[in-house]
Structure formats: structure tokens, C-alpha cells
Amino acid sequence: MNNINNKYKRLVNACAYIVAVIAIVILASCSQEDSFEGSNLDTSAPKLTALDTYIRTNYVSAYNIDVLYKWNENVVDNNRFLFPPIEENVQPVLEVVEKIWLDSYTEVGGADFVKLVAPRQLLLVGGRNFNRSGTILLGLAEGGKRITLFETDLVDVSDRANITRFLSTIQHEYCHILNQTIPFDEEGYGRITPSEYTAQWFNTSIAEARELGFISDYSRSSVVEDFAEMVNFMLINSNEEYNAIIDGISNVEARESIRSKEAIVADYFDKQWDIDIYELQEVTARNTQEVINN
Amino acid sequence: MKNNKYIINTIVIVLLSMFLVNCADDDNEGVFDESPAERTNAQKQELRTALQSSDTGWKAVYFTSPGELGGFTFFFNFLDDETVEMTSDFDDDFTVTKSKYDVVLGSTIKLSFTTKNDIHKLSDSANPPDSGLIGRGYLGDFEFLYYGQDEATGDLIFRTNRTQEEVRFTKATTNEVQNIIDSKAIALELTDSEKSVYQNVIVTIDGTTEVFDFSLNVNRRFIDISNDSDSYSFGIAYNEKGFTVSPPLEIKGQEISEFTYNVEADKFIADLGSGNMAEIAFLDAPSNPTDDNLVVVQPDNAYGYIDDFLFDATSSSSNFRALRNSVNEGLSPFDLSLSRVQFFFTIGGDETFNVIQYQLLSAVDGSIIRLNHFVTFENVDGKLILIDDGWSDPSLAPFVEAIDNVLTNSEGLYIKQENFTVRFPNTVFTFTSAADPSFRMTTYAF
Numbered sequence: 001m002n003n004i005n006n007k008y009k010r011l012v013n014a015c016a017y018i019v020a021v022i023a024i025v026i027l028a029s030c031s032q033e034d035s036f037e038g039s040n041l042d043t044s045a046p047k048l049t050a051l052d053t054y055i056r057t058n059y060v061s062a063y064n065i066d067v068l069y070k071w072n073e074n075v076v077d078n079n080r081f082l083f084p085p086i087e088e089n090v091q092p093v094l095e096v097v098e099k100i101w102l103d104s105y106t107e108v109g110g111a112d113f114v115k116l117v118a119p120r121q122l123l124l125v126g127g128r129n130f131n132r133s134g135t136i137l138l139g140l141a142e143g144g145k146r147i148t149l150f151e152t153d154l155v156d157v158s159d160r161a162n163i164t165r166f167l168s169t170i171q172h173e174y175c176h177i178l179n180q181t182i183p184f185d186e187e188g189y190g191r192i193t194p195s196e197y198t199a200q201w202f203n204t205s206i207a208e209a210r211e212l213g214f215i216s217d218y219s220r221s222s223v224v225e226d227f228a229e230m231v232n233f234m235l236i237n238s239n240e241e242y243n244a245i246i247d248g249i250s251n252v253e254a255r256e257s258i259r260s261k262e263a264i265v266a267d268y269f270d271k272q273w274d275i276d277i278y279e280l281q282e283v284t285a286r287n288t289q290e291v292i293n294n
Numbered sequence: 295m296k297n298n299k300y301i302i303n304t305i306v307i308v309l310l311s312m313f314l315v316n317c318a319d320d321d322n323e324g325v326f327d328e329s330p331a332e333r334t335n336a337q338k339q340e341l342r343t344a345l346q347s348s349d350t351g352w353k354a355v356y357f358t359s360p361g362e363l364g365g366f367t368f369f370f371n372f373l374d375d376e377t378v379e380m381t382s383d384f385d386d387d388f389t390v391t392k393s394k395y396d397v398v399l400g401s402t403i404k405l406s407f408t409t410k411n412d413i414h415k416l417s418d419s420a421n422p423p424d425s426g427l428i429g430r431g432y433l434g435d436f437e438f439l440y441y442g443q444d445e446a447t448g449d450l451i452f453r454t455n456r457t458q459e460e461v462r463f464t465k466a467t468t469n470e471v472q473n474i475i476d477s478k479a480i481a482l483e484l485t486d487s488e489k490s491v492y493q494n495v496i497v498t499i500d501g502t503t504e505v506f507d508f509s510l511n512v513n514r515r516f517i518d519i520s521n522d523s524d525s526y527s528f529g530i531a532y533n534e535k536g537f538t539v540s541p542p543l544e545i546k547g548q549e550i551s552e553f554t555y556n557v558e559a560d561k562f563i564a565d566l567g568s569g570n571m572a573e574i575a576f577l578d579a580p581s582n583p584t585d586d587n588l589v590v591v592q593p594d595n596a597y598g599y600i601d602d603f604l605f606d607a608t609s610s611s612s613n614f615r616a617l618r619n620s621v622n623e624g625l626s627p628f629d630l631s632l633s634r635v636q637f638f639f640t641i642g643g644d645e646t647f648n649v650i651q652y653q654l655l656s657a658v659d660g661s662i663i664r665l666n667h668f669v670t671f672e673n674v675d676g677k678l679i680l681i682d683d684g685w686s687d688p689s690l691a692p693f694v695e696a697i698d699n700v701l702t703n704s705e706g707l708y709i710k711q712e713n714f715t716v717r718f719p720n721t722v723f724t725f726t727s728a729a730d731p732s733f734r735m736t737t738y739a740f
Contacts (some may be wrong), residue, residue: 011298081417084408084410086409087393151412216402
């Protein structure tokens with residue numbers, strides 16, 4: 001027993017000896033290392049223009065949303081022929097977006113609503129994004145993280161139709177982000193006009209689509225797009241304008257289908273987000289009018 | 295126990311030697327004196343410095359896609375590390391405008407024009423030269439990978455980010471913007487269809503002369519020339535003296551890379567030396583005439599100019615458009631406009647029964663007035679001559695006389711069955727005035 005203990009002690013000693021030697025070798029091998037100095041990477045603070053300062057204050061600090069307006073090939077589709085916006089056009093457009101979209105959601109949903117459920121980046125592209133088929137892509141929401149807005153250079157802040165078209169992209173894409181955060185009842189929604197969804201949605205006009213129970217032609221592309229288009233049309237129009245659109249549809253069944261979809265939308269906003277969409281509609285319409293008046 | 299000691303010693307020696315070897319000098323250490331980040335920074339700085347080194351700025355002739363489009367000339371002036379001013383010959387706005395640029399790391403160091411300016415006009419999906427490039431604009435790029443400076447010429451050498459086309463920045467002259475403005479005036483001498491719709495290329499090499507039909511796609515800056523035996527296609531870029539050809543055109547072993555405008559002769563000439571040359575000139579008549587005038591007058595043939603679809607056709611000449619506009623001006627007080635000009639030949643087999651029908655559309659109720667000019671015809675020297683034979687309503691004749699006078703001019707019309715279509719599959723025939731070859735009307739065959 002003693003003998004075993006002895007052997008064990010000597011083994012432990014030997015191990016300690018090995019560890020000590022290795023430690024010395026390791027320490028010695030590192031002794032020639034240069035001490036750390038300043039980084040070779042450019043870590044200086046970027047020069048901020050008045051526009052950059054505006055973005056930091058009104059978007060980054062206020063809503064935790066970064067705005068990308070300078071070209072960066074890593075965030076755009078390089079198979080498309082797109083280009084960055086004219087620098088002078090960026091701030092006026094962002095002011096409109098802030099007023100009509102951000103301020104409205106904040107007023108109805110609370111100060112932190114957009115801050116918590118928002119795209120982390122808004123990417124601005126100058127011109128139109130034409131597909132080779134001749135159709136136009138108005139916007140993109142990628143994984144709920146980034147909304148790409150095309151046609152920044154074409155925004156005319158005094159023209160209601162023009163602003164509405166631009167804002168409709170945000171309303172539509174932001175709805176996707178809300179849906180990606182908390183899904184809506186796709187199955188129930190899809191049962192309202194199940195047989196009229198088609199990949200060839202662009203072959204029918206908006207008026208024709210409405211007679212089939214869809215708020216727009218693009219609504220017909222899928223249930224998810226239909227839902228986003230419903231939200232979009234409810235928010236880019238005042239309540240009167242929106243009702244006038246529905247009342248203008250001659251097919252009774254189509255009118256009822258759209259009202260059923262509207263009920264699901266209102267229920268989703270109420271139950272999942274605690275937002276009264278009709279109040280949001282009213283505030284958005286008021287803010288839109290203020291932008292045009294100014 | 296002895297065994298144990300032996301094992302431990304061996305382990306210690308092996309481990310020690312491994313550490314020692316690990317720490318030995320690495321042969322690779324001496325390849326670069328600086329870290330990758332330092333080298334990248336240095337290269338960025340080198341490009342920034344180079345870009346700002348020219349007091350007069352830079353000129354670049356950018357061929358976005360040499361097989362299908364010509365070149366566009368740019369003037370760049372890099373004012374500081376982030377501001378550039380530029381203009382180009384893309385359109386007729388020669389204002390020198392400021393925007394942002396950056397030097398960043400892509401697949402290598404690249405120059406990126408980061409906010410909108412003239413260079414981006416080539417990359418606008420909404421503005422293609424024609425329907426063949428919908429969604430792709432002029433296939434342009436505005437990010438250029440830096441490949442260093444040409445030591446001999448001082449040029450900055452870039453390749454485009456997407457398609458690796460070489461683009462060279464050459465030091466600009468002090469009046470580069472004026473050169474760009476002048477080059478557009480020279481371009482008009484080549485593209486001005488008010489002179490004549492007929493142009494050809496006469497190539498003389500080793501005493502042999504060949505004549506080619508010439509066709510310029512103005513928007514694409516791309517030329518096709520052809521005769522019965524050969525055809526060539528090439529892009530061009532305008533300059534203050536004429537235009538350059540890229541890639542150089544090779545005909546019978548002779549390379550043609552530059553045409554110069556000769557004001558006296560009103561020709562673009564490439565002088566290749568030793569009596570070899572190529573000339574582009576406007577003509578009074580087609581260089582390869584057709585006998586399509588005999589085809590159109592066959593019984594019950596009909597050809598129609600439809601204003602909605604053919605006014606903008608590239609084959610409708612600007613002089614034709616001007617006359618159509620003047621006809622419409624005269625009609626507008628009556629809320630009428632010219633909607634069609636239709637030819638009906640040898641109606642019911644009767645060679646003397648032919649009509650030029652002018653259709654006047656009412657803006658009030660959409661009704662159409664059909665004004666018939668009866669004509670007889672003769673075919674002389676490859677031309678169709680239409681001879682007045684009375685009007686259905688002579689009181690309306692003065693309203694359309696601007697066009698009618700040309701169609702019934704005694705020198706006749708050159709007719710050509712074209713090899714292209716416009717919007718619809720109907721065969722296209724053009725009617726060109728022999729008296730004024732700047733007048734060409736486009737029609738569908740019915």
C-alpha cells in the first residue's frame with residue numbers, strides 16, 4: 001500500500017514537473033510578442049453630413065432603424081440595374097416616411113411600438129426596379145430585417161397620388177414584418193376567396209380583381225400578399241375613401257369577401273398588437289394630409 | 295518504475311522539441327512587411343491620391359457591353375476624399391454635378407459612385423435604349439475595380455464590378471466638358487435624318503471599293519453595315535472630331551478604329567493611309583435599290599400608317615413626323631387629328647383604281663372622316679409615282695396637303711419591305727420620297 005502511495009506521489013511530482021516545464025516554454029515563446037498598438041483598421045468616426053445627423057437623430061436614436069442611402073453592393077440584387085438616390089432627395093423623403101408611417105404607428109401603438117417591431121434597416125434606391133417582363137417591383141421586405149424602397153428620386157411631396165404610391169410600399173412591407181413576428185390566421189383568411197389566387201395576377205386589372213373579392217390586382221398573388229394589400233389599402237386611404245372603393249364594387253359577393261378579410265385584419269391588429277386599425281387609419285390619413293398641405 | 299521514468303522523460307523531450315519547433319521562424323514571415331489591413335489601407339490611399347492627382351479631372355469612354363452597345367464619354371473631377379463632380383454625353387444635360395464617391399474593398403479595391411449622378415443613368419432599369427433591354431437599362435455599372443496605373447500613359451485602369459469590362463480614366467484636357475458638348479454636335483451630323491434616310495459606307499482597300507448599307511441604332515450607339523457578301527456590327531463613341539469604333543472594325547486586314555467628320559464633304563472619313571479609306575455619307579437614293587414598288591401595286595394590296603403605333607417607329611423619319619405635326623395643327627381647331635394614311639392599290643384588279651386614304655379622327659365623338667385621294671400609278675426606275683386623279687371631298691384636301699404633296703410628288707417614292715416589325719407581326723413597308731429622301735413613312739401591310 002505504502003509502495004503504491006509512493007509511486008503515486010512520484011507520478012504526481014513528475015506530472016507537476018512536466019506542467020512547469022511546458023508553462024515556462026509557453027511563456028518564453030510568447031515573450032517576443034509586440035505589445036498591442038492602435039488598430040490598422042479605420043476606426044475613426046465617420047464625417048457626418050447634415051443628412052447623416054438627421055438620420056442618426058430621427059431614425060437610429062428614435063426608432064433603432066438605420067437608413068442606407070449610399071450604394072452598397074452587398075445589400076442590393078446585383079442582377080438588377082438599380083442605382084442610389086440623389087443625395088438631396090433623401091431627407092425630404094425620410095421626413096414624409098417619418099410623419100406618415102412612424103408617427104402614426106407611434107401615436108396609436110405607443111412610443112416603443114415601432115422601436116420593438118421594426119425593420120432594422122431602410123434601404124433607399126433611386127429609380128424604378130423594372131422586371132424584364134416589364135412589371136415594376138415597388139419594394140422588398142427581407143426577413144423582417146430590411147425594407148428596400150425604390151423610386152426615392154421620383155417622390156413628389158406635394159402630390160398626393162405620388163406620396164400614396166410610395167407610402168403604400170412601406171405599409172405593405174411593414175405588414176409583412178408584423179406578420180413575420182406574429183402570424184395571422186392564414187388558413188381562415190385563405191378560405192374566403194380560395195380559388196382566385198394566381199401567379200398571373202398581373203393579367204387582370206385592379207377593377208377586375210376587386211370584382212373577384214380582392215382589394216388590388218397584386219392581392220391575387222397569395223394569401224400573405226392579399227393580407228398585406230388589405231392593410232395597405234386601409235392605411236393609404238381615409239375611412240371614407242376606403243369605403244368608397246368597396247362600395248364601388250358591383251359584385252355583392254366580392255364586396256362581402258373583402259369585408260370578411262377586413263374583419264380578420266382588424267381582429268389581428270386588435271388581438272395581436274392591441275391596435276385599433278380604424279384609429280390608425282384615421283391618424284395616418286390626418287398625417288398624410290398634413291404632409292401634402294405643407 | 296524505471297520504465298515510468300523513461301516514459302516521462304521521453305514525453306518531456308518530445309513536447310519540448312515540439313514547442314521549440316513551433317516557435318521557430320516561419321519562412322513566410324518575410325513576404326509582406328505589412329499586415330493585410332495596412333496593405334489594403336495603403337492601396338485605398340493610393341487610389342484616392344491618384345484620383346485627386348489630376349487638376350483637370352479625368353475622361354473615361356465607357357463601353358458597357360461592346361457586343362451590343364456603344365460607348366459613353368464621362369468627365370470626372372474628384373474634389374476631395376468623398377466628393378466628385380461629373381457630366382457626360384449620355385444626354386443633352388451637360389451640367390457638371392456633384393455627388394458622393396467612396397473607395398472601398400470589394401473583390402479588390404474599388405471606386406464606387408455612392409450617390410446618384412450621370413454615371414448611374416447607364417444603370418437605370420426604367421430607361422433602356424429599346425424594348426430589347428427592358429429592366430436592364432444600358433447595362434452599365436458604377437463600381438470600378440482598381441487595377442493600377444498605366445506607367446506609360448498615366449491612365450488609371452479599372453474593370454467594371456459586374457462584367458469586368460476594362461475602363462480607363464485618362465487625364466482630361468482643360469476643356470473636356472466643351473469637348474463633350476462639341477461631340478454631341480458632331481453626333482448630330484451622323485444621326486440627323488433630316489439630311490436623308492439613306493446612308494452608306496464606301497470602303498476602299500487596295501484599290502477595290504465596296505459599298506455597304508449603313509444602319510445606326512441611335513440610342514444604342516451601335517452600327518450595322520452590310521452588303522450582299524459581308525456584314526459587320528460595332529459600337530461607337532462620339533468625340534469632338536468624329537467617333538471611335540470599339541472593338542476596332544477589321545475589313546480585309548485593315549483595322550478601322552476612328553472616323554473623323556469632314557465638314558466640307560459632309561462625310562465621316564477613316565483615312566487608313568496608302569489610299570485605303572472608309573467613308574460614311576448621306577445619299578439621295580438607296581445604294582441597294584429594291585423592286586418592292588412592283589410588289590405593292592399588286593391587286594388589292596393595302597398598306598397603312600397607323601399613327602398610334604407608327605409615329606414613334608425609328609423608321610418614321612423626323613421630317614415625316616414634322617409634316618404629320620403640321621397636318622394635325624391645321625386639323626386641331628376642328629378637334630380632328632390624322633389617325634391613318636392608307637394606300638389601296640389596284641382595287642378589284644383595276645390598275646387605274648387606287649386610293650390614298652386619310653383618316654381623320656374626331657376627338658369629340660371618336661368618329662372617323664375618310665378622305666380619299668384617287669390616284670393612278672407608274673413604276674419608273676425602281677420608283678413608284680402616284681398621279682392625282684381627284685378627291686372624294688376636295689374641300690378637305692388642303693388639310694392633308696403637307697403629306698399628300700410628298701406622296702404624289704412627280705419624282706416618286708422608294709418602297710422597301712423592311713426586315714423588322716413594329717409591335718405587331720405585320721410586314722412593314724416604308725415609303726420614302728425620292729424628291730426629299732428625309733421623308734420616310736412607315737406602314738403595315740394588311
